Amino acid sequence: MTDFMTTPASSEDFSKPPDSSQSATQWAKRNLFNSPLNTVITLLFAPIAAYLLYRLFRFVFITGQWEPVARNLENFMIGQYPREERWRIVAQLLILAGSFGVLMGAMRSSARDTAEETGEPFEPTSWRTYLSSFWAVGAFLLLILVAFVDTIGPWLLTGGVFALGLVGWAVASRITAGLRPFAYSLAAVGACASFQVLSGTGGWAWLYTTVALLPALNSLVGRLPRATAAGVAGAGALASVVAFGLRPGLLMLVPVAIGLYAAFIAYRGDRIDGGRAGAIVLVGIAVFLLNGAIDHGGIDWKEWGGFHLNLVATVGGVVLAFPLGVLLALGRRSDLPAVRMLSVGYIEFFRGAPLITFLLAAQFFLGFFLNTANPLSLVTRAIVAVTLFSAAYIAEIIRGGLQSVPSGQIEAGQAQGLSQAKIMRLIVLPQALRAVIPAMVGQFISLFKDTSLFSIIALPEFLEVRGQIHAQAEFRGFGIAESLTFVAVGFAVVAFSMSRESQRLEKRLGVGQR
Amino acid sequence: MVVVGVFGTLYWLINNLITNLDASGIPIDFGVFDQPTNFSIRDDPGFDDRSPLFPNLLWVGIKNTAVSAVFGIFLAITLGTLIGIGRLSSNWLVSKLSQLYVEAIRNVPPIILIAFFGFAVFTFGPLPPFNPSSPPTQLKFPGADSNLLILSNDRWGVPSIATTGGTGLFWILMLLVLAAVVAVWRWRTKVNLDTGQPHRRVLYSFGTLLGLGIVAFVATGTPYRMSWPAVSESGRLIEGGFATNAGWISLTVALGLYTASHVAEIVRGSIQAVAKGQSEASNALALSGFQRYRFVVLPQALRIAIPPMINQFLNLTKNTSLGVVVAYPEITQLIRTAIGNGKPAVPLLAVLMVIYLGFSFFWSIILNIVNRRFQLVGR
Numbered sequence: 001m002t003d004f005m006t007t008p009a010s011s012e013d014f015s016k017p018p019d020s021s022q023s024a025t026q027w028a029k030r031n032l033f034n035s036p037l038n039t040v041i042t043l044l045f046a047p048i049a050a051y052l053l054y055r056l057f058r059f060v061f062i063t064g065q066w067e068p069v070a071r072n073l074e075n076f077m078i079g080q081y082p083r084e085e086r087w088r089i090v091a092q093l094l095i096l097a098g099s100f101g102v103l104m105g106a107m108r109s110s111a112r113d114t115a116e117e118t119g120e121p122f123e124p125t126s127w128r129t130y131l132s133s134f135w136a137v138g139a140f141l142l143l144i145l146v147a148f149v150d151t152i153g154p155w156l157l158t159g160g161v162f163a164l165g166l167v168g169w170a171v172a173s174r175i176t177a178g179l180r181p182f183a184y185s186l187a188a189v190g191a192c193a194s195f196q197v198l199s200g201t202g203g204w205a206w207l208y209t210t211v212a213l214l215p216a217l218n219s220l221v222g223r224l225p226r227a228t229a230a231g232v233a234g235a236g237a238l239a240s241v242v243a244f245g246l247r248p249g250l251l252m253l254v255p256v257a258i259g260l261y262a263a264f265i266a267y268r269g270d271r272i273d274g275g276r277a278g279a280i281v282l283v284g285i286a287v288f289l290l291n292g293a294i295d296h297g298g299i300d301w302k303e304w305g306g307f308h309l310n311l312v313a314t315v316g317g318v319v320l321a322f323p324l325g326v327l328l329a330l331g332r333r334s335d336l337p338a339v340r341m342l343s344v345g346y347i348e349f350f351r352g353a354p355l356i357t358f359l360l361a362a363q364f365f366l367g368f369f370l371n372t373a374n375p376l377s378l379v380t381r382a383i384v385a386v387t388l389f390s391a392a393y394i395a396e397i398i399r400g401g402l403q404s405v406p407s408g409q410i411e412a413g414q415a416q417g418l419s420q421a422k423i424m425r426l427i428v429l430p431q432a433l434r435a436v437i438p439a440m441v442g443q444f445i446s447l448f449k450d451t452s453l454f455s456i457i458a459l460p461e462f463l464e465v466r467g468q469i470h471a472q473a474e475f476r477g478f479g480i481a482e483s484l485t486f487v488a489v490g491f492a493v494v495a496f497s498m499s500r501e502s503q504r505l506e507k508r509l510g511v512g513q514r
Numbered sequence: 515m516v517v518v519g520v521f522g523t524l525y526w527l528i529n530n531l532i533t534n535l536d537a538s539g540i541p542i543d544f545g546v547f548d549q550p551t552n553f554s555i556r557d558d559p560g561f562d563d564r565s566p567l568f569p570n571l572l573w574v575g576i577k578n579t580a581v582s583a584v585f586g587i588f589l590a591i592t593l594g595t596l597i598g599i600g601r602l603s604s605n606w607l608v609s610k611l612s613q614l615y616v617e618a619i620r621n622v623p624p625i626i627l628i629a630f631f632g633f634a635v636f637t638f639g640p641l642p643p644f645n646p647s648s649p650p651t652q653l654k655f656p657g658a659d660s661n662l663l664i665l666s667n668d669r670w671g672v673p674s675i676a677t678t679g680g681t682g683l684f685w686i687l688m689l690l691v692l693a694a695v696v697a698v699w700r701w702r703t704k705v706n707l708d709t710g711q712p713h714r715r716v717l718y719s720f721g722t723l724l725g726l727g728i729v730a731f732v733a734t735g736t737p738y739r740m741s742w743p744a745v746s747e748s749g750r751l752i753e754g755g756f757a758t759n760a761g762w763i764s765l766t767v768a769l770g771l772y773t774a775s776h777v778a779e780i781v782r783g784s785i786q787a788v789a790k791g792q793s794e795a796s797n798a799l800a801l802s803g804f805q806r807y808r809f810v811v812l813p814q815a816l817r818i819a820i821p822p823m824i825n826q827f828l829n830l831t832k833n834t835s836l837g838v839v840v841a842y843p844e845i846t847q848l849i850r851t852a853i854g855n856g857k858p859a860v861p862l863l864a865v866l867m868v869i870y871l872g873f874s875f876f877w878s879i880i881l882n883i884v885n886r887r888f889q890l891v892g893r
Contacts, residue, residue, distance in 0.1 A: 031606035038605045045607050338517045352874035353867040354832040356846055360866075364859035368534040369527045449623040456625075456838055463626060481634035488622045488630065495621035 059481075068479040069486045070148040072469045076486070079305015079460040088299060089308065090157055092194040097161040099190030101168025106183035108173045133500040136493040181219035188212030200298025201291035209291075210284040217283060221275040229275030233266035236278025243285050255281050302377040305460035307490060309379070313461070314448040317386040318394075318440070324387070325394030330424070332399055343395070350392035355450050358385040363457040382454055390447050397439045401432035437509060441502035445495045452491065463487050535860065544861050552855050555843045556759070567852060567862075575845030576869060582766050582844060583831040583873075589770025590830060591823075594777025601782045612778065620775035625836050627772050631764035632840035641667040646749030660742035664752060670763065671743025674756035681737045687730035691723060698722045761842030765834065773830045777823065784819035785811060817888050821881060828877040832870060845869055 022030070032042045069076070078089060108124065115122035131138075145155060172183045189212045196205050221229055240259030244252045259281045266274025304312065331343030350358070362385035367375045376384075405428050413423035455464035466483045469475050535542050547568035554562045561574050600612035619627070643666060644650045650666030664671030699719045706713035731737070743755025751757075788811050796806040835846040849866045853859045 031604075034604065038603075041603075041605050042607055045605075045611065049607065049611060336517075342517065342520055348874075349867075349871070353870035354835040354846075356835045356838065357863060357867050357870060360846075360850060360853075360859075361863050364853060364863065365531070365535075368531045368538075370530060445621075449621075452623040452625050453836075463623075463629070477638055480638040481630070484626060484630045484634055488626045491623050491626065492618065492621040496617060499621065 064482050065479040066148070066482050066486075068469055068475040068483050072465070072475075073144065073148050075306060075465050075469060076462065076490075077306045078308050079303075079465055081303055081305055081308070082299060085299050088198045092198045093157065093161055094164055095190050095194035095197065097165040098168040099187040099194065101165035101170075102172040102183050102190070103187035105169040105172025106175065106180050106187065108169075109175055110177075110180060112173075113177055129504065133504060134497045137497045140489060140493040178219075181215035185213050185216035188215075196291070196298070197296075198299065199301060201295055202298075206284065206288040206291045209287045210280065213283055213287075214280070217279045218276060221279050222272060224272070224275060226271040230266045230271045231275075232282070233262040233271070233274035233278035236281035237263035239285055240281045255284060300377070301379050304379065306465050307462045309454070309459070309461045310448065310451040313379075313383055313386060313451045313454070314444065316383050317390050317447050317451075318444050320383070320387045321389075321391040321394050324391040325398055326429075328391060328395035329398035329402060332395065333402060347392045347395050350389050351396070355386070355389050355453055356456060358389050359453055359457050361385065378457065378459060382457060382459055386447065386451070390443065393443055393446075394440070397436050397443060398432060400439065401434075401436035402428060404435050405431045434509065438502045438506040441498055441505065445498045445502075448498075449491060449495060462490060531860070540860070541858050542860050544865075546858055546861055547865075549857070551852060553851060555848075558843065567857070571848050571852065572845070572865070572869070574843065575848040578762075578837075578842065579831070579834050579844040579846075579873075582762065582769070582834045582837065582842070583827075585766045586769040586773065586830050586834070587827050589767065590773035590777050590826070592774075593770065594774035595781050597774060598778035598781025598785070601778065602785060616775045616778050619771060620779070622772075624769060624772045624833050625839055627768040628764055628836050628839050631768045632760065636667045636760035636764060639667055641665050644668040644750070649745060649749065652745070661744060661755070662742070664743045664745065664755075667760065669752065669757055669759045671745075671752040671755045671757050673743065674741050674754075675738050676741035676754075678735075678737055678739055680734055684730060684734040684737045687734060688727065691726040691730055694726055695719045695723050759842070761837065761840040764840045765837045765842045765844075769830050769833050769836075772833075773826055776826050776829075780819050780822045780826065781815075784815040787818050788814045820884055820888065824877055824881045824884065828874055831873045831877065835870070 033039045074083075078086075081089065112122050112124070141158060145158065149155065168187075172187075175183055189209060192205065192209045192212050196209075221232065224232070237259040240255040244256050258277055262274045262277035262281065264274075265277070301309075301312065328343045328347060331339045332347065334340050334343070359382060362381040363378065366381045366384060370376070409427050409431065410423055413427045418426065451461055452463045454461040455467065458464065460468065466487050469483065470477070470480065532542060548566055550564045551561075551567055551571050552563050555574065558574055561570055565571065597612045597615055600608045601616070603609045603612070642648050642650055650664050652661045653663040653665065654661055661671065662673065699715050702713045702715045702718050705711055706715075741754045741756075743757065744753050745751075746753045792810055792814065793806060796810040801810065834844050837844040838847045838850055841847060846866060849862050853862055
């Protein structure tokens with residue numbers, strides 16, 4: 001009250017806001033001793049807090065036996081991954097960092113252009129905002145590097161990751177709208193390539209890479225003259241038929257179908273779209289051949305471990321479960337009772353029992369469900385279990401998002417004469433998925449924490465590596481609290497930063513305010 | 515078409531399962547539940563290696579899961595409510611300490627908390643081991659003979675209440691006391707309604723219960739007495755009192771602490787969710803701080819808090835399956851041990867999942883009852 005009444009000392013002070021800083025005593029009076037009860041509470045808790053702080057300090061810097069952690073840092077990070085192949089992980093991290101930087105930069109330039117178009121002020125997220133979310137991860141990394149690392153390698157790796165990320169970001173945030181699809185494709189192809197460096201180019205890698213190239217292809221073919229686009233469509237059809245002739249098989253009918261479809265719509269007059277479909281086939285076949293040509297070996301994820309495995313299993317669990325989760329959420333809202341009951345049954349079953357039971361099932365008999373000659377590895381089975389499990393939770397999150405879309409949106413779509421599927425795909429899902437981003441980050445965090453349960457089925461993840469270390473005679477029976485603290489903090493800093501980021505997104509997207 | 519596809523896939527999967535299990539000679543039927551377990555539990559003398567899987571193993575497991583869940587939930591509610599209110603305190607120190615607790619605990623996987631208690635606090639912790647060559651720490655009252663606490667890195671002994679016989683009569687008398695309590699409650703309500711005097715029902719009823727209860731207790735010849743824990747002559751067991759093992763304490767305390775961090779967030783969120791005008795209105799009515807909380811804010815916050823709170827209780831119940839880390843014999847650990855002893859996995863894990871679905875079902879029934887009740891009272 002009295003602040004308003006005080007007369008400024010001189011006339012210049014009118015141009016500045018009133019001095020709101022307070023001395024330490026004032027601050028303490030306001031926040032610690034503002035009532036008799038608070039004084040008592042402060043006097044009671046201050047010594048307790050001081051003592052705990054003292055014990056923590058002693059534990060970390062004086063009494064703590066950090067030797068088991070310091071000498072096994074590499075085991076903690078990558079488990080029993082073959083040491084002579086470590087360059088693959090280094091390469092993966094660097095490529096991923098660059099791709100991530102490009103992605104963030106492209107998204108930023110897109111946000112800037114949107115702001116210019118709509119005339120709204122563009123408020124870029126400052127590095128301070130990111131720091132307020134991710135300071136814990138950074139501090140933990142720095143602490144490890146300073147305290148436990150005596151070689152230059154990890155320093156260089158960390159520095160390289162940050163440098164590449166920043167370079168990618170700086171370049172991509174300056175590009176024009178026309179180049180942006182290529183930046184997105186570059187980021188996505190980089191993400192695919194980083195895993196191909198790690199685990200080889202076999203399996204479905206060609207498919208992911210082709211999907212990653214879609215934005216670039218879309219944009220590229222869109223600029224071609226119509227005649228050239230028709231030529232691309234024809235070439236795609238021809239290539240798909242040739243490929244089928246060289247290697248006939250049920251799966252090879254898919255490119256043939258797309259190729260013939262391309263030729264058909266190009267013939268009918270839609271040259272550009274035909275060209276797009278044809279280009280997909282051409283690029284898909286090219287990527288497939290290229291992947292076969294540059295087969296450089298690779299380490300199967302049977303041999304992955306440590307913190308790396310936790311991260312991969314989490315990302316895999318969320319990404320693989322997402323399509324299934326969307327299907328289940330739509331199924332739960334379906335008009336067909338049978339579809340609805342199947343979805344509800346699935347969701348309630350997987351939400352009703354703890355993850356351990358499904359991991360045990362994966363350990364003991366998941367392999368028997370499939371009629372494969374070569375059985376799935378334990379990691380694969382665990383990731384299948386995690387995927388099926390998290391799909392149920394993702395379905396519930398997406399259902400919440402679907403419910404948050406006002407019914408007026410659907411009615412507006414009907415008024416425009418859109419089909420049910422188009423309303424879902426073009427109107428409802430984009431809004432619903434936008435609204436669930438924070439909750440999805442929450443699911444990501446809880447799945448990340450749940451990957452520690454892999455230790456129960458003896459998969460060498462972060463926590464299990466700790467147990468293996470103490471099983472050696474060298475480290476038996478000492479440094480137990482220290483190594484557990486290390487693992488706990490490792491999980492906690494990532495989970496903490498992600499949850500801060502999800503709170504920020506929640507505010508930024510204005511969830512619950514529209 | 516979708517339905518046919520789903521059922522077709524399910525049929526294919528289950529057909530594969532049966533064919534493959536037949537081929538490897540692993541039984542899939544539920545006959546296995548008549549077989550003996552072939553293992554025993556140290557702290558459960560009633561359960562030995564000849565007990566059949568059904569019902570003994572399931573019963574012991576469900577009981578232990580429920581015991582751990584109940585105590586964990588109790589701890590989580592108590593601590594979580596205190597910390598949740600602490601976060602809203604105007605005292606900077608208290609609110610920062612509460613925030614620190616919440617952020618530090620809820621981001622750590624519960625399995626690591628359990629392992630921390632099991633290994634760092636107990637097995638390799640500062641407490642002495644429990645064996646004939648090294649007796650555990652025995653805390654006694656000054657000048658008394660009996661132990662108040664027996665502490666070791668393996669098991670703890672705490673005082674308990676033992677019967678000396680003649681409890682039937684005592685409980686019959688207690689029923690009468692209960693009737694008297696109800697009568698006093700009604701009487702005070704009536705006084706309040708008729709004359710407008712403060713009813714003070716809780717004070718009067720509690721006084722009646724305590725006074726008449728003590729009379730009944732003494733009149734029936736003190737049917738219960740304290741039982742103090744003692745180390746047996748072999749030096750391996752705890753006699754008297756209540757013996758609890760490190761696994762149980764680790765699991766319950768760790769889950770209680772972990773869930774408390776979530777409960778604290780729920781408590782804080784629901785108090786903040788009560789419209790600010792409510793608080794201001796009660797200020798305008800000159801209610802005291804306590805009255806404002808007791809009669810205006812908390813009743814409304816409670817309605818918001820209860821559904822997510824029950825969800826947390828369900829999570830805690832499911833998380834008791836992490837007892838496998840410290841070998842606490844709850845249902846998952848027992849079933850896992852049985853599978854490790856060569857019992858077929860498919861029927862055992864199927865039953866395990868059904869048991870957890872039962873726990874979930876139980877909590878969702880509670881949730882529905884509470885929701886219905888609160889809606890009736892509320893609006």
